Amino acid sequence: MIAEASQTVLILGTGLTGLAAASFLAEENHRITLLDFPNWEDGYKTDKTDAMPMTFGGHEDTSRSIRPAEHDTAWQADRAIPLEFLLPTGRTAAYVPARLPGILQWIVGLARFEGLARRDRWRLLTYLERIWEGTESLPPDLDNRTADEWLMSIGQSAESRKYIWSPLSLWLTGNSLERLSGSVFTRQLSVLFLGKGRDASLTYRDGSIGDRLIRPMRHALERQGVRMLRQTAPPMFQIGPSGIEEVRLYDGGSLRAQWYIAALPHQKLLALLPEQLLARYAYFAQLTELEPLPEVMVEFRRPSTTPFPRLILLTGGPFHYLVAAPSGPNETTCRLSRIGYSPLTESIDDNLLRLGHEELRRIFPDSAPYHDQSGIVRRYDHAALSLHPGATLRRPIQQSPLPNLLLAGPWTDTGWPANVESAITSARRCADIIRSRIAG
Numbered sequence: 001m002i003a004e005a006s007q008t009v010l011i012l013g014t015g016l017t018g019l020a021a022a023s024f025l026a027e028e029n030h031r032i033t034l035l036d037f038p039n040w041e042d043g044y045k046t047d048k049t050d051a052m053p054m055t056f057g058g059h060e061d062t063s064r065s066i067r068p069a070e071h072d073t074a075w076q077a078d079r080a081i082p083l084e085f086l087l088p089t090g091r092t093a094a095y096v097p098a099r100l101p102g103i104l105q106w107i108v109g110l111a112r113f114e115g116l117a118r119r120d121r122w123r124l125l126t127y128l129e130r131i132w133e134g135t136e137s138l139p140p141d142l143d144n145r146t147a148d149e150w151l152m153s154i155g156q157s158a159e160s161r162k163y164i165w166s167p168l169s170l171w172l173t174g175n176s177l178e179r180l181s182g183s184v185f186t187r188q189l190s191v192l193f194l195g196k197g198r199d200a201s202l203t204y205r206d207g208s209i210g211d212r213l214i215r216p217m218r219h220a221l222e223r224q225g226v227r228m229l230r231q232t233a234p235p236m237f238q239i240g241p242s243g244i245e246e247v248r249l250y251d252g253g254s255l256r257a258q259w260y261i262a263a264l265p266h267q268k269l270l271a272l273l274p275e276q277l278l279a280r281y282a283y284f285a286q287l288t289e290l291e292p293l294p295e296v297m298v299e300f301r302r303p304s305t306t307p308f309p310r311l312i313l314l315t316g317g318p319f320h321y322l323v324a325a326p327s328g329p330n331e332t333t334c335r336l337s338r339i340g341y342s343p344l345t346e347s348i349d350d351n352l353l354r355l356g357h358e359e360l361r362r363i364f365p366d367s368a369p370y371h372d373q374s375g376i377v378r379r380y381d382h383a384a385l386s387l388h389p390g391a392t393l394r395r396p397i398q399q400s401p402l403p404n405l406l407l408a409g410p411w412t413d414t415g416w417p418a419n420v421e422s423a424i425t426s427a428r429r430c431a432d433i434i435r436s437r438i439a440g
Contacts, residue, residue: 006030007434010247010257012235012272014228015042016209017408017423018263019217020065024431026224033255034221034228035235035247043265043292043382044410044418048210051335053420054081054311054323058192058199061424066205066212081204084312085115085164086363092312097193097200103132105197115164123155128194138186144389147185148177167313170320173417174293174339174384181389187415204309204325209420229255237272243404261430263408265382266290281401286394290411293340295383296347298356299376304332304367312363318344318355322363334360339384349377385411385418398429406430 007030011018014036022032041047055062082094093115098108106128110121130136142150147169151161161177169177172188193200205212221228233250237260246254262269266287270278278285298319309325319336327333336356338344344352353375360367385391395413398406408426416422 007259007438008257009033009259009261009434010035010255011261011263012247013037013040013042013263014218015040015048015263016046016214016217016420017042017410017427018261019214019221020424020427021261021263021408021430022221022226023065023217024428025434026221026226028431028435030434032221032226033257034226035255036228036230037234039234040264040268042263042409042423043380044385044423045295045380045383046209046410046420046423048208048214050209051323052205052207052209052212055203055205055421056192056199057201057203058195059421061428062421065217065424078203078205079308081202081309081311083202084310085167086312086314086316087115087163088316090365095200097197099197106194106200109193109200116160117157120155120157120160127154139182142182142186143184143392145182146178146389147180147182150182150186151177163315167315167320170339171313173387174295175387175417176340179340179386179388181387181392184387184392184417188417191415202311204311206325213420234268234272237274237405239274239277239402243402257404259404259406259434261406261408263427265409266411269407277402283396283401287396289394291386291391292382293384293386294345295337295339295380296345296352297335297337297378297380298352299336299378300334300356300360300374301327302332302334302360302367303330314359314363317359317362319359322359336360340386345379352377387417398426399433406433 006028009025009030009032011021011032012035014034018034022034025032045053082096084092084094086092093113095109095113095115098105100108107125110125113121116124127136131138139145139150147165148161151165156165166177169175169180169185173180173184191199231250235247235249237244238246238248238254244260246256247260248254270287273284307326309323312322314320314322319338321337323335324332336359356375392413395411396407397413398408400407408430410418410420410423410426412422412426414422414425414429416425
């Protein structure tokens with residue numbers, strides 16, 4: 001029996017975002033239809049074949065969405081790991097959050113982090129203490145300044161910016177310090193490192209996005225009777241005076257609902273919108289200004305007895321981070337990655353594999369010689385979203401100018417970079433909007 005307050009909802013897209021939106025809405029017995037089309041995967045490292053990202057405790061929506069699959073014995077490799085930085089001396093420094101109450105957790109965590117020189121630690125702690133006490137506040141123009149400019153203004157040295165803050169910025173957001181908006185960077189630091197101790201704890205997640213999120217969500221929705229329709233050609237929106245009237249299908253049919261959620265890449269959404277909407281609303285026109293950043297990744301399997309996964313942020317080489325994780329008895333898979341660096345993303349595979357082997361020898365100089373030149377090169381056209389100063393204003397909120405059209409996706413304005421957490425958060429916010437309208 002359908003509850004009296006239930007709504008009909010048509011969701012375009014059955015990637016992670018669309019399934020997450022359907023999962024949130026299905027909990028309240030709304031009548032949901034999911035519309036699928038082959039080219040509608042979300043991108044931004046959220047697709048079913050992408051590796052499950054490492055998550056911080058502050059990634060609450062992702063952690064909650066994973067829970068139904070955590071009892072599967074195949075995923076017992078999930079474990080807490082430190083955040084490691086490769087220093088110019090060749091050794092690594094690990095940031096391990098302190099499990100202490102209140103401000104003590106970040107004071108102790110920073111004080112014992114050897115990646116920053118004492119002078120940089122003292123300056124940062126002094127600055128954070130003034131912010132905490134209210135004697136100083138963050139500059140109001142941070143969205144018009146780069147993260148690098150802000151770090152210089154609080155006394156962080158060139159060395160700390162190069163070896164700690166720059167690789168951290170690239171790994172968290174896909175953007176370099178010199179490119180990243182100061183407001184985006186300070187928000188990430190505040191949410192992940194300056195809150196509760198568990199927010200900064202990092203967990204390695206085994207498996208892929210499909211294994212851990214997409215397939216469990218899809219199976220649960222199928223059990224709940226949610227309808228999923230696969231299309232062979234993209235549909236079109238039919239707009240009326242009060243919003244979307246229907247979605248017209250390629251075969252001449254149509255679908256109607258009280259709510260429409262576009263859980264699509266922004267380029268695919270633009271193709272479905274009538275031109276008059278782009279001319280009338282800056283909300284939609286600004287989607288054309290969102291700039292995706294490409295990534296290149298090289299992957300190797302190496303003989304190793306390393307019993308635990310590692311994440312090492314890098315500087316001074318062609319790649320900006322390394323993930324090393326056990327992939328079998330006495331074998332480790334190493335993934336080296338770089339986002340938004342044209343000389344590398346445009347390089348041919350043979351050069352990338354050679355650079356990858358050289359980087360592994362630099363990181364692990366004491367390991368046994370490894371002569372196998374095999375490896376895999378992976379390329380992602382939409383791995384991150386450019387978050388330069390002013391870019392945040394181009395990211396749309398969930399409620400569009402059309403009252404019954406909501407937008408969801410990692411690229412929307414959620415306060416997170418374009419990642420898994422952003423995708424799921426955007427889906428939850430769409431469900432919250434529908435819930436609030438019913439309650440109102």
